Amino acid sequence: MTSSLSLTRRSALGTLAALGAASAFAQGASTVRIGYQKSSTLIVVLKTQGTLERQLAPLGVKPSWHEFTSGLPLLEALNLDNLDFSADVADTVPVFAQAAGAQLTFVAQEAPSPSAQAILVREDSPIKTLADLKGKKVGFAKAAGAHYLLIAALDKAGLSLKDIGQAYLTPADGRAAFEKGAIDAWVVWDPFLAAAQRQAKVRVLADGTGIASYQRYYLASTKFATARADVLDVIYAELAKAGLWVKANPKDAAALLAPVWGIDAATVEQANSRRSYSVRPAVREGLAEQQKIADAFVAEKLLPRKIDALASPLFKPEAAA
Structure with a gap:
């Protein structure tokens, strides 16, 4: 059976080719290859401020930066050994990578931010309830947190994905399709959600409150986590500091991120007001919803096999020891 990750391989080829990184990371290597996406706020803060360049220099390591449009191709790159570390991806994404056999270690997680993703309809749409999505075309990014939010929301209304028309779209393509009426509803996350709310006439049909907690995870290849725990300790510590800074200084953080985004x-x-940005170590009991998510995708026949999410390797940061 073709793995779920292979379905995105064609779309990811250009990004992967552009990485041009070595195929293996050895102890003592001078670069840590970091993948991120626009919604990876804390990594974007560290990148913009040059923090990791400074903090990793004593270890003889410098970061190289690789941007992706969404989480699934990002973790595919990690699985293919084209990255060492992945900035935060939604809780749905790792289960697809694990089902494809990726050797991933959970480095950290952010506390839940359920309102930071939502199902949008146009302001004048006749769709008033989740049940009204039956027979309608809905756009979302495959394997993103938005994908699971849609599954869980439909289930709450007594529906399933089979009851709607599905369109796999990147955030940029989803916005375009939504605005020209090619889709009836759009499921998306911040900062794309906030941008749509402020720039277009939209209405939130439902967000993740009471439906999907929307935790975001930071991961590394297990090989890298084993070889360079010292590098991950630095990255973890700086992510935690950045999270505290963003929440304590919302206007300064917004001013920093606005031109970058x-x-x-x-x-x-x-957008930042809806994210917790509370970085903490990934713990075994915290992966319980991962299992629920994985089982939901298996039931929809979107994963090739069942996985044991609770068996995932966890990194214990020195700062949390």
Whole structure:
């Protein structure tokens, strides 16, 4: 059976080829290859401020940066050994990678942020309830947190994915399709969610509150985690500091991120207000919802096999010891 990750291989080829990184990471290597996406706020803060360049220098290591449009191709790159570390991805994404056999170690997680993703409809849409999605076309990114939010929301309304028309779309393509009426509803996360709310006439049909907790995870290849725990200790510590800074200084954080994201500062501040940015070690009991998510995707025949999410390797940061 073709793995779920292989379904995105064609779309990821250009990104993977552009990485041009060595195929293996050895003890003492001078570069840590970091993958991230626009919603990887804390990594973007560290990248913009040059923090990791400074903090990793004493270890003889420097970061190289690789941006992805969404989490699934990001973790595919990690699985293919084209990255060493993945900035935060939604809780749904690792289960797809694990089902494809990826050797991943959970480095950290952010506390839940359920309102940071939502199902949007146009302001004048006749869709008023989740049940009204039956027979409608809905756009979302495959394997993103938005995908699971949609599954869980439909289930709450007594529906399933079979009851709707599905369109796998990146956030940029989803916004375009939504605005021209090619899809009836769009499931997306911040900062794309905040941008749509402030720039278009939209209505939130449902967010993740009471449906999907939306935790975000930071991961490394297990090989890298074994070889360079010292590097991961530095990254973890700086992510935790960045999370505290963003929440304590919302306007300064928005001013920093706005030109990087190409979004006005007010929109960035709105998006950041819905994310916890509380970075903590990944713990075994915290992966319970991962198992629930994996089982939901298996039931929808979107994963090739069952996985044991609770058996995932966990990294214990020195700062949390």
